[in-house]
Amino acid sequence: xxxxxxxxxxxxxxxxxxxxxxxxxxxxxxxxxxxxxxxxxxxxxxxxxxxxxxxxxxxxxxxxxxxxxxxxxxxxxxxxxxxxxxxxxxxxxxxxxxxxxxxxxxxxxxxxxxxxxxxxxxxxxxxxxxxxxxxxxxxxxxxxxxxxxxxxxxxxxxxxxxxxxxxxxxxxxxxxxxxxxxxxxxxxxxxxxxxxxxxxxxxxxxxxxxxxxxxxxxxxxxxxxxxxxxxxxxxxxxxxxxxxxxxxxxxxxxxxxxxxxxxxxxxxxxxxxxxxxxxxxxxxxxxxxxxxxxxxxxxxxxxxxxxxxxxxxxxxxxxxxxxxxxxxxxxxxxxxxxxxxxxxxxxxxxxxxxxxxxxxxxxxxxxxxxxxxxxxxxxxxxxxxxxxxxxxxxxxxxxxxxxxxxxxxxxxxxxxxxxxxxxxxxxxxxxxxxxxxxxxxxxxxxxxxxxxxxxxxxxxxxxxxxxxxxxxxxxxxxxxxx
Numbered sequence: 001x002x003x004x005x006x007x008x009x010x011x012x013x014x015x016x017x018x019x020x021x022x023x024x025x026x027x028x029x030x031x032x033x034x035x036x037x038x039x040x041x042x043x044x045x046x047x048x049x050x051x052x053x054x055x056x057x058x059x060x061x062x063x064x065x066x067x068x069x070x071x072x073x074x075x076x077x078x079x080x081x082x083x084x085x086x087x088x089x090x091x092x093x094x095x096x097x098x099x100x101x102x103x104x105x106x107x108x109x110x111x112x113x114x115x116x117x118x119x120x121x122x123x124x125x126x127x128x129x130x131x132x133x134x135x136x137x138x139x140x141x142x143x144x145x146x147x148x149x150x151x152x153x154x155x156x157x158x159x160x161x162x163x164x165x166x167x168x169x170x171x172x173x174x175x176x177x178x179x180x181x182x183x184x185x186x187x188x189x190x191x192x193x194x195x196x197x198x199x200x201x202x203x204x205x206x207x208x209x210x211x212x213x214x215x216x217x218x219x220x221x222x223x224x225x226x227x228x229x230x231x232x233x234x235x236x237x238x239x240x241x242x243x244x245x246x247x248x249x250x251x252x253x254x255x256x257x258x259x260x261x262x263x264x265x266x267x268x269x270x271x272x273x274x275x276x277x278x279x280x281x282x283x284x285x286x287x288x289x290x291x292x293x294x295x296x297x298x299x300x301x302x303x304x305x306x307x308x309x310x311x312x313x314x315x316x317x318x319x320x321x322x323x324x325x326x327x328x329x330x331x332x333x334x335x336x337x338x339x340x341x342x343x344x345x346x347x348x349x350x351x352x353x354x355x356x357x358x359x360x361x362x363x364x365x366x367x368x369x370x371x372x373x374x375x376x377x378x379x380x381x382x383x384x385x386x387x388x389x390x391x392x393x394x395x396x397x398x399x400x401x402x403x404x405x406x407x408x409x410x411x412x413x414x415x416x417x418x419x420x421x422x423x424x425x426x427x428x429x430x431x432x433x434x435x436x437x438x439x440x441x442x443x444x445x446x447x448x449x450x451x452x453x454x455x456x457x458x459x460x461x462x463x464x465x466x467x468x469x470x471x472x473x474x475x476x477x478x479x480x481x482x
Contacts, residue, residue, distance in 0.1 A: 029057035031107035031114030034065065034088070039103055039122035041322070046122045047091045050105050059110030062086055066106040066113060074102050074119055095124045125322075128290040133314035135269025136356045136371050138198075138343035139165060143476060146350055152177040157333060162340040166348065166379065168194045169336070179333035183253075186217055186244035188335075189224035192233060192260055195339055198379055199346035200265025204230035211242040233259045251299055251326035253335065254306035257315060257342055261285060268371040268437050269358070270345035271313060284345045286312035293324045315341040347381065347435055349373040355389070355455035355474040364447045364480050370416070372438035372455045372474070381436025385457050386429045388464070389416040389441065394450040402452070407466040416441055416453065423464040425457060445480045452477050 032053035040047045048067065056062050064084035068077040069092065080092055095101060100123045107114040139147045139162035150157075150164035155177045163169045168191055172178040183191075196203055206223035209230065214222050225242050228234045233256055237243040248256070261284040266272050272282035291308045299307070307324055310316050317337040318324055350373075358369045372389070374382040392402040392413050400412050409423035418441040420428045432438050438455075445451045456464060456473035464473075 029055075029059070030112045031055065031057040031062060031109050033115045034105045034107055034117040037103065037105055037117045037120050039120045041122040041124050043127040044095050044097055044124050045091055045093045046095060046101060046103065046124060047089070048103055048105070048120075049089045050117060052088055053107050053114065056107070057109045057112060057114065059112065062107050062109055064108045065090070066108060067092065068104050068106065068116065070102040070119075071099060074104075077104070077116075097124045097126050099123065125292070125294075127320075128292055130314045130319060131288040131290065131312050132271035132286040134267075134271065134341070134344035135358050135369065136267070136344065138162065138267075138346070138348045139340055139350070140354070140356050142357070142360050143354070143474070146354070150177065151175065155179040155333060157336060159336040159340040160333065162343070163191075163195075163336050165350075166195070166198045166343070168198070168339060169332075177332060179331065179336075181332050182247040182329040183332055183335050184244065185242060185246050185248055185252075186214075186221050186225065188248050188253075188256060189228050189234075189244075190221060191335065191339065192256060193224040193227050195260070195343070196227075196231075196264075198348040199260075199343060200267075200348075201231070201260070201263045203227050206230070209236075210240055211236060213241045214244055217244055228256075231259075231263055233263070247329040248335075249326065250324060250328055250330050250334075251296075251303045251307065253330045253338060254310055254316075254326075255303060257338055258285065258306035258309050261313075261342060261345060264342075264346040265435070266345065267347035267349065267435075268373065268440065269369075270347075284313075285309050288312045292320070292322050293318075294322045296324055296326055299326055310338070310342075313341075313345060315345075347437070348379065349375055349436070351375050351377050351379055353385070353387070353455060353457055353472070353474050355453065355476055357453070357476055357478055359478070360476065361479045361481065362445070364482055365444070366480075367442055367444045368478060370441040370443060370453065370455075372432070372441075374432045374436050374438075374457070381432075381434070383432055383434045383436060385432040385436075386425050386427070386460055387432065387438050387455055387457050388421075388423065388425045388429050389419045389453065389455045390414065390422045390464075391416055391443070391451055391453045393446045394452070403466045407468065409464060416443060425460050425462045425464075427460045429460075443478075445478050448480055448482055450477055450479050 032055035034050040036051040038049050067080040070077050102119045102121045104116040104119045106116050141158050147161050147165050150161045153175050206226045209226045266284050273285050273287045275281045275283040286309050291311050296304050296307050317334045353374050356371045372387050374385045390413050415422040454473050454475045456469050
């Protein structure tokens with residue numbers, strides 16, 4: 001009898017264990033819904049992200065997520081076919097541009113599919129790229145040490161470095177720039193007039209322009225406001241008010257910079273189009289209408305055109321996103337981006353003799369264009385500078401050298417396509433024009449190699465010695481890859 005009892009107890013124990021096993025797997029709970037689902041549209045695709053549900057429902061945890069889409073506002077749902085994946089992000093591809101898709105995500109555990117998340121919508125679109133970027137820069141970062149750091153402790157930005165270098169900004173103190181502060185309209189007037197002298201704009205006299213609300217500002221600010229009115233960069237809030245203390249909105253910034261560029265002198269590699277009127281003249285602007293912004297349709301035609309113009313010129317801080325935020329106040333950091341990128345289209349170039357390339361890393365067989373500019377320490381163009389340019393192709397052979405022990409060019413150095421006698425400034429070398437710029441040089445770098453290019457100047461018949469002239473020469477390196 002006792003043995004029978006023990007067998008019955010053992011059987012019950014096995015049955016109980018089996019039932020617990022079934023309860024923990026097949027009878028697991030339904031997972032909760034994923035949260036914080038976000039959708040970012042792109043070209044024929046939408047990138048989704050979400051947060052895992054707090055309640056996995058047991059059953060061994062989440063094993064995958066089902067991604068579902070609808071093209072009729074959630075009337076019917078289709079599941080995206082994909083491999084099991086516990087990642088909380090997925091990009092749905094193969095979509096139709098211009099079609100609005102709704103998406104929801106369901107968590108799946110060992111036995112159940114959870115409830116759907118809150119649906120989000122996105123519309124894939126053709127991703128455009130800017131058409132009329134400047135070829136060269138007013139502050140080339142590819143040339144190490146050319147543009148010093150601004151020295152501000154509250155921001156690290158090559159654009160801020162650039163406008164400090166040209167004297168456009170002085171900072172809010174000697175050591176702070178206050179990058180997140182808004183730009184006021186009186187500050188904008190100062191920035192624009194300081195920028196004008198570097199960009200080849202002749203400033204008018206700054207005589208009174210009938211603004212009645214600027215009397216409390218300093219003489220410098222009043223003059224700057226009157227000058228940008230004379231230039232047609234601003235028309236004021238009204239005919240008699242400038243509103244100097246108001247913040248500059250991002251749409252106003254587009255108007256200011258677009259109007260400014262049409263007054264500026266184009267530099268090497270800057271984009272120009274025909275200006276308005278019957279006579280043919282060129283101004284810095286783009287006439288392309290492509291863009292990716294979805295939030296500028298409510299703007300006036302002039303403001304919308306200004307935003308699109310600057311986007312195509314590569315001036316705006318937003319180049320790949322879809323939101324321009326036209327009514328938001330412009331920050332000082334954003335302003336620096338607009339101004340530094342704008343200067344690249346103008347004749348503003350760094351002090352000294354400076355060599356730039358249209359690209360510093362390119363595929364085999366492609367050509368680059370080289371620009372040489374010459375400026376005084378005050379950024380004034382220097383004309384009639386004879387310039388010698390030469391190049392050296394690197395080699396895997398360590399014995400190949402560019403200069404001998406005395407510093408003279410070896411046989412491994414060659415003149416560029418615009419050069420004459422290599423490593424010698426002679427009377428037949430090209431000279432900078434009245435704008436301080438040399439004619440553009442076209443070069444095809446060697447295949448799968450690295451080429452160094454120099455530009456330098458001296459009195460004609462002077463021969464280059466690296467130990468004597470390297471400090472004053474401008475040298476760049478260009479790499480080619482398969």
